[in-house]
Amino acid sequence: MVVSANTFRSVMGHFATGVTVVTLNCDGVDHGMTVNSFASVSLDPPLVLFNADEETNTHDMIPQAGNFAVNILTQKQEWLSNRFAGEHHKMDDPFEDVPVFRAATGAPVLEDTLAYIDCTLEESYPGGDHTIYIGHVEDLGLQQSEENPLTFYTGSYGSID
Template identity: 40%
Template sequence: MLQSVPDDGLLPVDTAQFRTAMGRFASGITIVTARVDDIDHAMTASAFTSVSLTPPLVLVCVEKIARFHDAILRAGKWGVSVLGASAVDVSTHLARRGRPLLGQLDSYPHYRGRTGAALLSDALAWLECRTWATYDGGDHTIVVGEVVALDVARSSEPALLYHEGSYRTVQETTDER
């Protein structure tokens, strides 16, 4: 669908510059999962955030051409595993396009949550959601989920971040001003 461009004198931004600018924003890394027809679907997502406390809502942005897109919409229920610094391997694996669908979680310890979605055992936190709403987001769909179950690990492992095209972790410092 073509959208008309307002005649306000502002030109569209350059895609490469936009990608570079957004790369300066550090984001946490999650694995989002859904189960459809007894098959686990999963993807790495950095476009994930909380939306509301009451009710508890989160959102994830899913590229429309991704295999996971149809799965999350069909499932209606999905899980989120918040990754720690030691999870680079699973994050890289589930971000790879064209990987085999069947057995993609077999090498990573996981369990079934209340919704049936797979949750990674070694995560820092787990959320289970039912789709609350979806919105058009250009080449992505913004999927808002109501959190129906959650748990937090007893871990001091730092969170896995993505910044300027690389995985990173938070290094705590104290400012003694």
């Protein structure tokens, strides 16, 4: 069967996900990208993954940085998802109005998210036109317990109670 890109996107879009921003610090410069391909991999050792399109800046920056943080967004942070899904390409400093702190690796961790997972790059594997990046969890934490998660389903944002 020949799988068309439109059909693939449409079917995969029916898998409801949360929304994260993957952040990193590469040679002293902070960078971020909106990501919903995040998943937990292993408990012992603690590993997580996300997939980066070869066309993205993040794809090339991750191996150089050697670290990344996954920031799980709340319903109120749709603007951060939009920011790091393309708006940031037109900005001098996409972090200018985004409060961050540093955890273990030096990657910028966004304040007031649901949770963060701060990782060193453990492994990378080719995955078609994407690369699968595996991170070893160095630090993690919960931030907002009262907020609902931002979700992504069939190309639209939503939330759940």
